[in-house]
Amino acid sequence: MNWLHRHRGLVPYLLLAPGLAWLAVFFLVPLGFLSYQSLQSGTFDFGFVFDWAFYNYWDAITRYEDHLIRSFVYAGLATAIALVVSYPLAYWIAFRGGRWKNLFLLMIIAPFFVTYLIRTLAWQNILADQGMVVGILRDLHILDSDGRLLATSTAVVAGITYNFLPFMALPLYVSLEAIDHRLIEAAQDLYASKAKAFLRVTLPLSLPGIFAGTLLTFIPAAGDFINAQLLGTPKQHMIGNVIQSKFLELIDYPEAAALSLLLMAFILVGVLAYSRALGSERLTG
Amino acid sequence: MTAAIRRHALTVYAMLAFAYLLLPIAVVIAFSFNDPKGRFNYVWQGFTLDNWRNWNAVPGLSDSIVLSLEVAAISSVVATALGTLIALALVRHRFYGRGTTNFLIFLPMSTPEIVLGASLLALFLNLQFATGFTTILIAHIMFNISYVVVTVKARLVGFDRHLEEAAMDLGANEFTTFRKVTLPLIAPAILAGLFLAFALSVDDFVITYFNAGAETTFPLFVWGAARVGAPPQVNVIGTAIFVLALAAMAANIALQSRRARQAKGLT
Numbered sequence: 131m132n133w134l135h136r137h138r139g140l141v142p143y144l145l146l147a148p149g150l151a152w153l154a155v156f157f158l159v160p161l162g163f164l165s166y167q168s169l170q171s172g173t174f175d176f177g178f179v180f181d182w183a184f185y186n187y188w189d190a191i192t193r194y195e196d197h198l199i200r201s202f203v204y205a206g207l208a209t210a211i212a213l214v215v216s217y218p219l220a221y222w223i224a225f226r227g228g229r230w231k232n233l234f235l236l237m238i239i240a241p242f243f244v245t246y247l248i249r250t251l252a253w254q255n256i257l258a259d260q261g262m263v264v265g266i267l268r269d270l271h272i273l274d275s276d277g278r279l280l281a282t283s284t285a286v287v288a289g290i291t292y293n294f295l296p297f298m299a300l301p302l303y304v305s306l307e308a309i310d311h312r313l314i315e316a317a318q319d320l321y322a323s324k325a326k327a328f329l330r331v332t333l334p335l336s337l338p339g340i341f342a343g344t345l346l347t348f349i350p351a352a353g354d355f356i357n358a359q360l361l362g363t364p365k366q367h368m369i370g371n372v373i374q375s376k377f378l379e380l381i382d383y384p385e386a387a388a389l390s391l392l393l394m395a396f397i398l399v400g401v402l403a404y405s406r407a408l409g410s411e412r413l414t415g
Numbered sequence: 416m417t418a419a420i421r422r423h424a425l426t427v428y429a430m431l432a433f434a435y436l437l438l439p440i441a442v443v444i445a446f447s448f449n450d451p452k453g454r455f456n457y458v459w460q461g462f463t464l465d466n467w468r469n470w471n472a473v474p475g476l477s478d479s480i481v482l483s484l485e486v487a488a489i490s491s492v493v494a495t496a497l498g499t500l501i502a503l504a505l506v507r508h509r510f511y512g513r514g515t516t517n518f519l520i521f522l523p524m525s526t527p528e529i530v531l532g533a534s535l536l537a538l539f540l541n542l543q544f545a546t547g548f549t550t551i552l553i554a555h556i557m558f559n560i561s562y563v564v565v566t567v568k569a570r571l572v573g574f575d576r577h578l579e580e581a582a583m584d585l586g587a588n589e590f591t592t593f594r595k596v597t598l599p600l601i602a603p604a605i606l607a608g609l610f611l612a613f614a615l616s617v618d619d620f621v622i623t624y625f626n627a628g629a630e631t632t633f634p635l636f637v638w639g640a641a642r643v644g645a646p647p648q649v650n651v652i653g654t655a656i657f658v659l660a661l662a663a664m665a666a667n668i669a670l671q672s673r674r675a676r677q678a679k680g681l682t
Contacts, residue, residue, distance in 0.1 A: 139510070143504075145503055148496075149501040149560050156556075160538040164533060167541065215435070219432040222428070222429035226425070237437065242618075243656065244656070247620055248653035249439050249443065251641055252440075292439065350527060350528065355621075356620065370529050373533060374529065377625065394530050
């Protein structure tokens with residue numbers, strides 16, 4: 131105790147040391163090993179050798195261009211749909227929720243209480259050919275009489291949207307809830323129409339929520355492979371499916387590692403560009 | 416008039432959104448009572464309690480649940496200890512390297528799970544460390560630390576340091592102050608972190624899938640079962656987890672509003 135007293139400046143570092151060491155050894159160092167692996171060549175049978183095989187990256191991009199594009203298109207669609215679905219919902223809870231706000235928030239995160247895989251399997255149920263939804267859509271002639279939902283892009287995007295929607299709704303709610311209602315009243319007192327008050331006051335003030343929500347939805351969505359696996363066919367497979375099968379089934383470690391790092395790099399570039407565009411230095415402070 | 420319509424339109428929209436959020440949960444619960452004729456639990460065939468009565472009839476299911484609970488218990492306690500210390504340092508101390516620390520905490524949360532899983536596997540492969548129980552634990556502690564830090568930090572902000580100073584003024588040394596004043600005050604924050612870590616651990620599939628070796632946690636069991644048609648017992652366990660999580664959440668909310676009322680009564 132006395133020793134600590136004399137070296138007060140050390141206290142924060144002692145507090146940080148064990149946790150940060152864990153993250154360094156099991157998060158940062160592994161990323162280094164992933165990079166190392168991505169530059170190896172060879173096969174599983176003959177062994178992999180590190181020889182600066184940068185062509186793994188080129189191979190990965192040219193061979194799996196479709197999967198990469200599909201991942202970002204699906205993730206983008208899912209993020210956009212989640213935003214459209216959750217914004218009015220979060221707005222309604224924040225402004226009309228009254229004393230039941232906590233209950234409504236609980237309903238938003240309720241899907242998280244069902245294991246990820248099980249709630250995705252539930253969508254298999256709902257969208258199945260013999261299921262109710264397909265039946266109704268066929269009767270309404272929105273789907274052909276032999277039209278399907280399961281095993282289509284629609285099902286995969288719907289599944290991704292559903293699974294990550296709470297990540298969108300919660301930050302939106304937090305930013306909408308924090309808005310001072312007097313600002314909106316002031317705008318209306320100054321003869322702004324309701325729509326205009328929303329566009330000029332509410333929407334800009336909720337931008338931090340939109341920013342956080344889109345990132346929290348997009349990042350896991352782009353790396354997902356469970357929805358494509360359970361709700362789609364190989365035609366809907368995303369980059370996550372390729373990484374997973376190359377790592378665990380085909381044992382093609384170098385290319386799997388290269389694909390993982392490419393995924394991470396593309397997401398990082400996307401996030402940076404996006405925060406530039408939204409001017410996030412101002413948003414996040 | 417138009418305002419009234421708009422008001423109702425928004426409410427109707429919100430209700431539809433809630434229906435969309437809750438529909439799959441209803442399906443999971445309903446199909447835990449289904450009596451499927453074949454391998455596939457897709458179509459409603461009739462009500463039965465058999466799946467609940469014989470929840471353990473599927474080989475491997477109960478082992479996977481036990482493993483998931485073990486992993487969640489150990490990893491959430493370790494991650495909460497490590498994460499709470501980091502949160503304490505970040506909230507209560509000014510030190511060189513804060514920005515870097517915050518960034519390092521933020522990074523794993525913004526990395527896709529598949530990259531976290533793949534990179535850990537790359538580490539274990541290259542060090543020729545066999546994957547199994549230990550590697551699952553290592554992985555779960557790793558991804559939980561950041562979430563604990565964020566959760567505990569959020570609750571520590573606004574902590575009244577005067578209470579500690581008062582204890583010290585009254586002659587308590589640092590250790591006694593920490594044990595008698597600080598710890599009871601931050602206990603709800605630590606508990607919140609612990610619950611979150613436990614829940615994330617039980618639910619994790621992707622990172623575990625890469626680092627489990629021959630071990631099978633509950634989500635891994637579901638994944639394997641889904642390939643040949645998941646039995647209704649999976650829905651039984653899913654429903655049970657849902658109900659337990661909901662109960663824990665409701666108890667937490669009730670506790671907090673009681674504390675809030677008590678605090679109001681005091682001032």
